[in-house]
Amino acid sequence: MTKKILIVEDEQSIIKLVKFNLEKAGFQVDVATDGQMALDKVQQSVHDLVVLDLMLPKMDGLEVCRKLRQEKKHIPILILTAKADEFDKVLGLELGADDYLTKPFSPRELTARIKAILRRVEAIQETQQVSKKEKQIQVGDLSIDLEGYEVMFKQEKLDLTPKEFELLVFMANHRGKVLSRDQLLNTVWNYDYVGDSRIVDVHVSHLRDKIEVDSRNPVYIKTIRGIGYKFEGPGYK
Ligand code: CA
DSSP states (O other), rough: OOOEEEEEOOOOOHHHHHHHHHHHHOOOOEEESHHHHHHHHHSSOOOSSEEEESSSSSSSSHHHHHHHHHEEEEEEEEEESOOOHHHHHSSSSTTOOOTESSSSSHHHHHHHHHHHHHHHHHHHHHHHHHHHHTTTTEETTTETTTTTTEEEEEEEEEEOOOHHHHHHHHHHHTOOEEEEEHHHIIIIIIIIIIIIHHHHHHHHHHHHHHSSSSTTTTTSSSETTTTTTEETTOOOO
8 A cells, every 4th residue: 555655844845855756666745834734634634654844834843743743643753854963852752753864865765764664663553453353342332343253233233244344443443533535445445446435435324324323413434524534433532
C-alpha cells in the first residue's frame, strides 16, 4: 500500500525538492504550508508520517509537534531544523519526534530516514496485530471475535460476509479515526484496487442494516461528509 507522507514546510523550493524525491521513491505526498493547515490535514486524512519544518508561519513547528502528539499520539514525525542545537529539544521526551534532519539535507538521506521510521512502525504494528488476534473487540452491544470470525450484537450472532467482517474489524480497530473511502477501499479490498469507492458505501450500508438499531441514525458507523466514515459506538468520547 502506498504510504502517504505529509510535508509541513513553507519554502516552495524545499517542498518541490522533497515532493519530487519522495514521489520518485513511491510515496504519496501531501503538503501543508503552515502549522494550522498541517493540523487540519492530519484531522481530515490519514498519513503514515509527517515531515515537519520547525520554522513555519503562524504556528511554529514545535507547537505543531506538541499538538500532533496530543491528538494523534503515534503518528511518526521527522523534524527538519535549521539549527543543529535544537535537536535535543526536538528528540527529547517533551516532543518525542522520531527523527530529525538538519538543513541543508540531502533528499536521498531524507528518503532513507523516512523508510527506516516506517519499517520500525510496521514492525510494531505487526506485533500488535498478532496479540490482537487472541482478543475480542467489544464496543457497546457489539462484540467481534477476531479468531472465530464471529460478530455478536446483543448476544445474537450476525451473518456477515467476509468483506463486511474485514471492513468492520478495520474500522473498529481505528475507532474515532476518520477513514476515507479510498483508504478503506485500498485497505479492505485490495492494495492496488482501482475502482469505484461506492463499493465502500454499499458495504457500510449493509453493515449498518445489521449492527445499527436505526440505520438512518447510526451510532457505530458515522458518515463523515465528503470524506468517508468514522467508527464510534455508543457513548464515544
Ligand atoms: Ca520553513
